[in-house]
Every structure is written in structure tokens, then in C-alpha cells.
Amino acid sequence: MQFGIPILAAVVATLTMTAFSHLTGTVIGMEFNEAHLLNRVFSKARGGEQRKLRDNDPRGWLVHLIIGWVLAVGLRYIFLCPTFAKFLWVGSIFGIVAGLLGVAGWSIMFKKFGVPEGTGKRSFFLQLIGAHIVFATTCFAVFTLYD
Numbered sequence: 001m002q003f004g005i006p007i008l009a010a011v012v013a014t015l016t017m018t019a020f021s022h023l024t025g026t027v028i029g030m031e032f033n034e035a036h037l038l039n040r041v042f043s044k045a046r047g048g049e050q051r052k053l054r055d056n057d058p059r060g061w062l063v064h065l066i067i068g069w070v071l072a073v074g075l076r077y078i079f080l081c082p083t084f085a086k087f088l089w090v091g092s093i094f095g096i097v098a099g100l101l102g103v104a105g106w107s108i109m110f111k112k113f114g115v116p117e118g119t120g121k122r123s124f125f126l127q128l129i130g131a132h133i134v135f136a137t138t139c140f141a142v143f144t145l146y147d
Contacts, residue, residue, distance in 0.1 A: 095136030099129030
């Protein structure tokens with residue numbers, strides 16, 4: 001497997017997914033940007049207000065991109081597997097699965113540290129599944145372009 005393709009796919013897909021989340025949140029008046037929410041959760045984990053991170057602190061973005069890279073590597077192996085067709089709708093199915101895994105992960109963080117202010121849990125989880133469909137189909141599109 002070419003090493004650079006999953007990195008490119010991860011960056012493009014994570015930024016596209018985050019743009020989707022940010023736009024969706026803006027339209028309905030809630031905070032859905034995953035990197036921002038990670039920084040808010042990190043702030044609570046570090047002791048709250050006195051150690052608060054800015055929404056755009058690089059740590060949230062770095063964690064978000066690393067998770068995106070791990071998912072992109074997994075999707076690359078699936079894309080290269082001869083059992084699965086190389087169609088965007090196949091990426092959408094894996095996006096739903098990744099979205100459900102994301103919901104599980106965020107549920108654990110929200111249970112431990114609380115739901116960040118300005119974020120509706122149910123709305124966030126619904127858009128998170130959509131965001132992961134965007135992520136996975138973007139990965140498959142990048143893989144198709146460079147395969």
C-alpha cells in the first residue's frame with residue numbers, strides 16, 4: 001500500500017467531514033465541530049475553567065486528524081480488498097459503521113465529562129453519522145483518484 005494515499009485521504013476527508021459538521025452546526029445553531037468539542041472535553045478533563053483550551057487549540061485538531069488517519073488506513077485496506085466493490089456507496093456503508101463507532105466513543109466521553117455547552121447530544125450524534133458518511137465517501141473518492 002502506498003503510504004501517502006491514506007495520509008492524503010485522511011486529511012482531505014477529515015477536513016471535509018469537519019466542514020460538514022461545522023456547517024450543519026451553524027445552520028441549526030449548535031456546536032458540532034469535532035476538533036472544537038474535543039478541546040472542550042480536554043478542558044474538562046484537565047480541570048475546567050482554570051485550564052481551559054481554546055476551541056481551535058492544535059491538540060483537538062491533532063487528535064481528530066490522527067483518528068481520521070486510523071480510519072483512512074482501515075478504509076484503504078477495505079478499498080483494496082477484492083471482496084468489496086470500489087463504489088462510493090460501499091464507502092457510505094462503512095461511513096455508517098464508522099459513525100456508529102464515533103457515537104459510541106463520544107457517548108463515553110460525554111458520560112465521563114458531560115456534554116459541552118451549546119451541543120445537543122442527540123442532534124450531534126445524528127449529524128456525526130452523516131459526517132462519517134461524508135468522511136468515508138471522501139476517502140473512497142481519493143482512493144479512486146489515486147488507484
